[in-house]
Amino acid sequence: MDDSKLEMAGDATKELPMAESQKSDSDLPSGRVSRTKPRLERYLGYLPMLAFAATTQASWESVGGSLGAVFMNGGPVALSYGMLLSFVGSLSLTLSMAEMASIHPVAGAQYHWTYEFAPIAPRFLSFLQGWITVIAWWANVAVGPYLVGTEVQGLLIQNYPSYVAENWHGTLLIFAVLFLPMLVNIFARRLLAPVEILAGVIHLLAYPAIMVVMIVLGQRHTSEFVWAKFVNDQSGWKNDGVTYSTNDLDHCLIPGFDGVIHMSEEVKDAPRAVPQAMVWGLTTNALLAYGFSIAVLYTMGDYQSAANSPTGYPIIEIFYAQTGSKAAASAMMLPMLLAGCYSSFNVLASVSRLTWAFARDEGFPFSEFFSHVSPRYKIPLRSLFLVTLITVLIALINIGSSAAFNAVLSLDTLALYASYLVPIFFILIKRIRTESIAWGPFTLGRWGIPINVFSLLYGTYILIFLPFPDAQPVTAEGMNYGAPVFGVALLFAVIDWFVRGRYKWQGPTVRWTPK
Template sequence: MQEELEMKSGSAVRSGPADHAQGGGSVAYRQKQQLERYLSFFSSLAFSATLLASWESAGGSIQSGLLNGGPAAIVYGIIISTIGNLTIACSLAELASVHPTAGAQYHWSYFLAPRFRRFISFFQGSLAPPYSYVPANLAGWVTVFSWSALVCISPYFIGAQIQGMIALAHPDYEVVPWRSTLLMWAVALIPIVINIFARRILGPIEVAAGIMHVVFLPVTIAVFVILAPRNPNEFVWNTFVSLGGWSNSGVAYSVGLLGVITPLSGITPSLPLLIHEADECPGVDGVIHMAEEVKNAKTVVPRSMIYGTLINGVLAFSYLVAVLYCMGNYEEALLSPTGFPIITIAYQATGSLPATFVLMAMGMLPGWIALFNGLASVTRLAWAFARDNGLPFSDFFARVDPRFKIPIRALFLVASCIVALSFIQIGSSTAFNAILSLSTLGLYISYLIPLWLLVYKRVTAPSDIPRGTFSLGKWGLPVNLLAILFATYFVIFLPFPPQVPVTGENMQYAGPVLGFVMLFAIGDWIVRGRHRWEGPTVSLRAYGRE
């Protein structure tokens, strides 16, 4: 007999195992809503928009395009990026409108899979954060560690830019790793405090950040246009450059394209270039993981995902076109001693250190506030994962604090991982970047698995696909296929090193590490995963299986 517990707005909260519909003998539970719903549509839209921080991070990631592909890769790449990420956002939004839950992708994969759903959700969990399978094993810790690595990107990125500006003002300044670690701590401290003690003001903060995200852009463009000399149209729209050593122009273009694809994905491209191409936190799915704190989540979350991606695409395109028209000496920018071509480009345009610092601050401030959102999102991911028995000591980390109304133990777990990772980059930037790159690959794979399963369902049993508040209708199959094509293309070229010949410093280790994780996942499934993983603890009502 099925146990009846309160469930609100289709949200999932840990209560018991789900029926995996394949003879497992488990029962489906309805779950009790534990998190307070306080985020409105505008807060959620601002959350989605600022979490990507597209134009702000496009400036930081421009070196990839300048090195491989040049202006042509940048200006056309951002158009491709907008279209591709919109197809992913629309495809995931359709699933989010049916079941908006902090667990997201591995929940959807579990219920869309026609067979072997326990293995598929288990395997996806082992490859991609925030998902794994059983308590008290290594994979659970790797999961939280990986998503915490993504949260590290924003403070690392901002701290590195601060050091770059210091280097611009003081050419004798030495950029050293331990200073980057201290800056990371300083940048992350206030978001952690706000997430604990002032959760209720996250909504207004997100709206304010969204306003800055939109308003600061025309101000920045105006400064460039007024003060900087113009490059000809030919330079912006028809200049191909290959300085990374790739002999094949298609490969060079694709590697350079990553620098403008990722600002709309919320992840990082070729990290062996250190922070030159760093970006923000979780991608187009970031707002999904806050779904259990969003009012009317089944409607608000899908709209926020799509509108946020579209807004960021338009802003990033406008910014990059303005920068390309107004940038000065190409080689001087590319070889900038600050580590960031955009700092040198801003200084070339203004000729003033204070003006350069103001321009950079207008890009860094919304990106810093995005960390407030990213930290909240990843905390909910860790909490949802613990709720599904995916972490060691899951009962401990799944608890929602009755005073602060947040999973505070999960927050401290994520914060602890950030601190731990900050020490890694002191000893080895290569090891630090390999960890971040693995998270990037895992994120896109976490998109691909439910998308493939959704396409299979559309072809074999379209009537079984549940309809939510948002539906692609007859456009579902082509949009899903285009999303798969884009994500696959990105996964293929993401592990490519930015320069050849390949050395220990510029090697992309994400591919080999991912291969090891895949082998580990298969072996662990054979040994014990198949005996202990029962699937996510969610309600089956939305999927028509209750």
């Protein structure tokens, strides 16, 4: 597959048949009107995509921002050992999806693979998968700006004790962080590649600078503290297994492995470049994140002071304890703030392509409108505006209720993991049945079955404990609303299927084929 292309129903030059793997359901509507399907320009190479994958997850910066949950549930042991489990599990998921991305490197990703590999009801299952994936990523767009905003508020609390953080301050900061990525995505599409490389360089070079400061100035803890101290008296959970499992392992290596896949239709030699970017991006992030985690534990200073930081972020208190200077602590936080910003460039680009792809396949109401590609800017401009508008609306929720806002954000990780497991389960079935699969250049070979099985076990473990609240007793503010919000999203998708989808949705209209 050195030379490949995307075939689309209703190509601009001729009307192509449905994809050769098109499956039929009993409710398949009779007849279909083909229309011109928009395409995107391929201009991104491997290096920008590697940087894209690495900076979208921004793992070591994200670990610094998520220490609060880990310190409450499990403490040092949960971080030092949990990171290892998270890396192995995340790598198995990434390898499984990278293999499918090599077979079908298309923007629709999970819902496309579900359609291709589902043994039954491919139209229905891929339609639900499409909605779940899109809704999960819509929620994800707000996460990066929210973390940057609240970290800025934490620095204000540390530097100006009289400052009182308000929800509307956080909302305005979300808008500010979202504004520049939106402008760059619209007016400077060609700058996306150099911006990705620059962000990758910052991501790598800031790391040794932060590590040197921590190692040289930080107060030393013993190896017993790092590798044997288990905190089980902070969250209210009585069972040690539950305490450990609710330490938000997903934050050790945040999900989003599929972010780069949704850019596939703008990537040169996508069957090779995209899987390699996914795997090496995750591996690089994992090594950096683990080194950072161990360095933090050895040099963090007083545990309780960090865990109970009035800033809301233990890492801010840790940097202050290490340097003895509020200005220095603020400077050390700068790479983490930048990570949230350049991650937003990636996420906004990726989610707009995913939204566009689902609209192109008639998954949305008004699909023809949102599947439009701007001839001037060469991007799905209307889908980009839709994603931005949804993020603005989500951010506005924070003004009225932080609990409702967090409920929406909690959908992100839960729904993403669910979207990963479905196509992996289906391709595993095809493997076990030894059915024919047109493998791409990146394949797991004989390791496919064990890697797929382990990724399903790990993902199921994450899905079980993700909905658990961080602390007991459960309050309205502390409740984890991920499961009920996910249930509402799934119910919405089912209703839309019966009202509209079963008449409109015929599965993905693209297929990757050799020239």
